[in-house]
Amino acid sequence: MQHLFSYSLSDFLLFSPETYFRLFVRMNEALWPLQILLFAIGLLVLWLALYQRGFRVLVLIFAAAWLLVAWVFFWERYQSINWAGRYFAAAAVVQALLLLQFVVWPPAFSPRGQGPAVLLLVFALLIQPLIIPLSGRAWQGMEFFGLAPDPTAVATIGFVLLVSGWRRWLVLPLALVWCAITAATAWAMDWPAGVIAPAAAVATLLLGLPLYKGDRREIQP
DSSP: OTTTTOOHHHOOOSSSHHHHHHHHHHHHHHTTHHHHHHHHHHHHHHHHHTTTOOHHHHHHHHHHHHHHHHIIIIEEEEEEOOOHHHHHHHHHHHHHHHHHHHSEEEEEEESGGGGHHHHHHHIIIIIGHHHHHHHHHHGOOOOBBBBBBHHHHHHHHHHHHESHHHHHHHHHHHHHHHHHHHHHHHHHOOOOOGGHHHHHHHHHHHHHHGTTTTTTTTTTO
């Protein structure tokens, strides 16, 4: 029994940090210049969130982002270094389907939750890609919304803060689960900077949820 407690998270890691970060470099090289389009879409997301308009457009963007992550990252690349990648790909598809239910039954905006939502979206879409180069890794490995799961999950949590109603909880669990997985992976790789994004997402969520009480405005189609 004592032998079991001698293990650490790094003992269960199926790949080296270099192999993991190289995935993003190769993905960015293969898909360039798609990142420019995704950055422009990110700016559109921020504008729609700031002015609380085009809700169905927002939903479609987030659903498409998760489908893209499922295919180009989890299925085509991540499963080559982790057998669980195919299951993560399936979970990302489920996340997209859960988001699409908002197209049929739009919830209500939360005007007071707009502030935390926009802040988290700014972090996920504009700041989080810089974590890789600022932590000493190759800038070609920057993680972008719609390609990498981390900024996509963090932005999704920001989206949840933007709306109210019980159905927002349907799209939250998978994003939170991935935040926990990426935090554990970063810890196992001895990469403290990798914990910043999931920690920021969870902290903003906990601070923003109390704003929902008694605060609703119906979304205009």
